[in-house]
Amino acid sequence: MTSMKHQLAQGLSHEDLIERSLALAQSPPAQSVFLKLYAAEALAQARTIDTRLKRAPLSSSSASQPLLGLPVSIKDLFDVEGECTHAGSVVLQGSALAHQDAHAVQSLKASGAIVLGRTNMTEFAFSGIGINPHHGTPVNPCDPQTPRIPGGSSSGAAVSVALGICHAALGSDTGGSIRIPAALCGLVGFKNTQTRVSIRGTVPLCPAMDTVCAITKSVTDAIELDQVLSGQFLSVKKRDLKGLKFLVPQTVVMDDLESGVANAFERSLAALSRKGAIILQEDVPILSEMAEINTPAGLSPIEAWAEHHALVMMHEKRIDPRVVVRLKQGQGVSAAQYWDLLKARAQWILNVQQAFSGFDAVLCPTTPMVAPAIASLRHDDEAFTRANRLMLRNTSVFNFLDGCSISLPCQSADELPMGLMLSHVAGQDAQLLGIALVVESCLASFKS
16 A cells, blocks of 8 residues: 555545545444544644645645644543543543643644544553453454454554554553554554653553553554654664674474464564574573562552552442452452562662673564454453463563564455564663664565
């Protein structure tokens, strides 16, 4: 599909582009993707941009506003001035109105982007599946025969891009909520180093790991979105694959892979090797310690319970019961246990950084499976719990590490979407994205 930027460059008006996007957003395939559309505002903004550009078509807008006139979606986790932020829930309806836009929303608007609407999500962002019992579940467009999960928690975000409604989607990633839906929907999901983008104006889940980032169709777009959201220039240089040294951990992240995912991953490694990359498959025992450190409850449930326990106590029957179960895992954890976990995590990060030193990136499948059918998980709690655990397993390693990580599509034309994940330690965003550019080019042949 031709990119929206290319369509505009070929003479499509911004008004026509937004009208197309709004029509798609209200079509049957987009059912349950948006919780709110800003149709009138989006069209008015598009008309204003068209009028302005007719007067000054060669203005400097492209430099100061790199997303000028492009439709974007925002996850229902981010404040919009004058509105309630519901986080995919019904229990926050009627809560205080936001006094200002979230930092990330402000950044998108300053870049010239047109906010098309709020997207659906897992309630409180606490699942990698994307099922929402209150607002319905966006259907992954990858399979016209079987309705499949989109991945979560940024479910509507991913589908809004996969359907061609939006140029990019603003979301969040605490344990994989950007990279999982990106992988399952055949998109690019970049989880930046957490401190690059302010989380001000978001409904928190686990502030120690909550990360604001975006889903896009390409690495180039991911770089652009990261710079818009962070306000920080990244000097990204496309690397040569020859001589790059990649680590493929054999501990934890390669367990229980579906055969299709395993085959696609091996095919990806072979393609990289043919281009001169050095692939080292090694045991990394320190990765197995993450589960032990996260006892008795885990960092996400502990902080999520601290953030949302009052809502659970007052409205438990109105909250997704699967989310309640995960929230309550953090109940009863003492301050001493929480403090011990934080100290153990800090030491673990240092140890993993040492294990990853000397490598240009760490490679593994983004998820161990392709998107399962929604029907297989909707009413089966045991199947849901297993799928959720597997979906989050690989991505969450790099949240706990406080690192940066990107998922790239690696499926062939006749396969369901799946992701190749490239990761590194905190602060290596520019290096990782430079490598992702060349890996993306290497993998492009699979789609032909």
